[in-house]
Amino acid sequence: MKIIKPILTTLLALHLGLGIAQEVTSPKVHFGFNMGDDYMLANYTKMESYFLQVAKESNRVLIQPAGLTEEGRQQYLMVLSSPENLKNIEKYRSISQQLGRAEGLSDAQAKELALAGKPLVWIDGGMHSNETVGSHQLVETFYQLAQSKDPEIVNYLDKVVVLMWHVNPDGQELLADWYMQYPDQQQRNMDIPRLYHKYVGHDNNRDFFMFNMKEAENLAKVMYVDWLPQIVYNHHQTSPDGTVVAGPPYRDPFNYVFDPLLVTGIDGVGISMINRLHEEDKPGYVRSDQSTFSTWWNGGLRTAPYFRNMIGILTEITGGPTPSAIPVVAERLTPRNGLPYPVKPQEWHFRQSIDYSVSLNLAIIDYAARNGDKLLYNFYKMGKNSIERGNQDTWTRYSKYADQVSQLYEEALRTGQEEKKELTGYYRSKHIPKAYYDRVYENAANRDPRAYILSADQPDFGTAIKFANALIKGGVYVYQSTADFQLNGKQYPKNSIIVKTNQSFRPQVIDMFEAQDHPHDVQYPGGPPVRPYDAAGWTLAMQMGISYDRVFEDFQAPLSKQPYGVLLTPPSTTVAKSAAGYLIDARANDAFIVVNDLLKKGVKVFRDSQRANFYVAASAQATLAEAAKKYGIQIVALNQKPTQLKPVEKLKIGLFDQYGGSMPSGWVRWILEQYDFDYELFYPKDVAAKNIKNYDLLLFVGAGIPSANPAAGGYSSRQPKGELVPASYHHLLGSLTxxxxxxxxxxxVQNGGKVVTIGSSSTWVYDLGLAITNPLVETSPEGKQVPLSSTKYYIPTSILAADIDTTKAENYGMPAKANIVFNNSPVFKFQESAAVYSLGKISSATSLLSGWAHGQSYLKDTHIGLAANYGQGKIVALGPEITNRAQAHGTFKMLFNQLYK
Structure with missing residues (x-):
């Protein structure tokens, strides 16, 4: 492949000690303390210099620059194996790629490659910077692998290639420097003043199918395009109380698109991990039903590899530099399957956690060393299975189909078409005639698509390209049509995007296009529901609002396959000369970049209130032609100037943040920067001092504004001990009350300002005296308004259907039907008037499109957003997550439209 030679050159250029036995500097010598010493942390600058130093000293290490972080620090891939393996590293990388892609190989060829190859094991650390075990175990493991003469480790390195990766260098630098600034060890703390990532903090582990952040993009290139490891081990904190570490096997459900070999492969690695700890008398490993973690969701560093047939491993371990304790938890004192070896309550030290982590790393490497050919061949087998499923009629066994089989049979019993039978079998289970299975699982309407087509003539094709590029970054390949073609009676223009499912990463393709169908399990028959562990629905194509067609058979068309990892660019459009001016199609998100650039250049922009598009005079042709070429947006040359034009003017935007940072606000900072909106941050003290009068618009995202009614929920503020915060950060302190x-x-607002709220901040409108009520509350026995019980209503991150009022200026460019990301979001009830009007509604009692929604009928006929004239100003409150983690492009315009006069 084209990428092999450059990577080899870079690796060898940075490895100066190949084949030469040298003394390796210990962490103690380099850092001045051992990894795991109490009250001691190393920053990334020092870690980076250590990795580079050892790479010079050890003939077991190659190091490769792998991209810059959001703050400009260098990330590296560190490759560790025997000197002989490193001499042939490109051979082993190529074998892993060939087996992972599974293209054009016979089973016999795959077995030969599996025997000739070396399994690749990924070990990372440092993602969440306050989870300090992960970053520091990385250093200790790196050191041991780089120099240990232990026969066990020498054997491992002969049989395995280990890939090591620091996930979040910027956060490591910030957190460690903050912690170590206090001379008094007892004062050392992790109450940093901002997020431990420039934009997204903890949510850096929610970006691994979108790849918005540079760190995620760097990792994707290494993991999904260049190397394709078989096992990915992602270190996290912390474990459930009364335990040391939580790990695999994980609880149900797992995602239905996975190959069964993946699920049992996770179990195999998990057994190796727990066994090693028990062999070393390290108790406290909790798993399965005693742990909260499932394998359902996509987007995390550990979970996203599942959709590429890679065994993803998560552990959550206790501990940190400040000594802690294993508390007494009664239910975790007795051995059980989920906790075979309970740990004794005790004081706990950082080094103990490092030792556990190293043992877990070695357990995984041991598993790979013993089962290398199986890991490699099964990697191929899963890829081959995916390709075959994409080449034929395939039915994913969604839970909704099992429900349909049962419902069809129950209906037949009720109507007398079937005679009720006694329960049969050892477990007295209900046997349903196979005909009902066939009606569902052999119903052509329920087949998985063989391809998806994103037509190039859709209004926001630029966003469709962004979607396709997210797939490409994640190792999926796509096609683009080289000419117009017709299929199933529909005409598709040149440059349309085609994503076929007959590829090894088929699970990722299906997951990005199709609805997630999280099972609605209950704790016992008739009992409360079992909540999803994390996000329940995330279908990216739905979030981004793109148009696509499903194709259920093979077809021929003039297509060009995009090379792995090579991104698409928008097809440039032209702008004809016009004396009457131009319209910029406001249905395209990138139109807002163009408008903001024009405004910054002093070009006057207007809104055509009839068509909702932007209007620019003829004098801007050259600038518009440049934008059309860059973004591919539709710019229409007019014959006649529109008559109903309203000037578009920038507002001075204040975006709320607080001490410690806000992830929803951080994501919006990133979005605003991508679309060239200017903004400033403001904090609680700015509100108290009324410094907010300097802004035209205040933007609150997520938990920003508290409500006077505790039943509304939604606001939280983490306040550190003020005396431990340096004076330079005091302006960030404080809370809104x-x-x-x-x-x-x-x-x-009454004095003419504008407030825009997104998500839980929107609950403040209940307190404004506008007769807006919360439909998601009930009256407690004490007569108080309280949120609906989670046994009645609970909707974690999922996608719902909503009706949008496109006649309102706040919704210009939006479709009448929209997919909204919903996460127990506020909704509203009110009578519309000139003062308060709706921006959109949930009209159905069954609005769920993707995910899990318990009690969704409570949402019927509720408003998802509103605009209110309040005094001389205006309030726009939007309940759903319209900016969700910079993924929900389909609803970005519901924010962007509010940011102009």
């Missing part, structure tokens, strides 16, 4: 802050915000 219902009694003091809300009157100031009301005054801001």
């Amino acid at each position: 219902a009694d003091k802050s809300l009157p100031i915000l009301k005054e801001f």
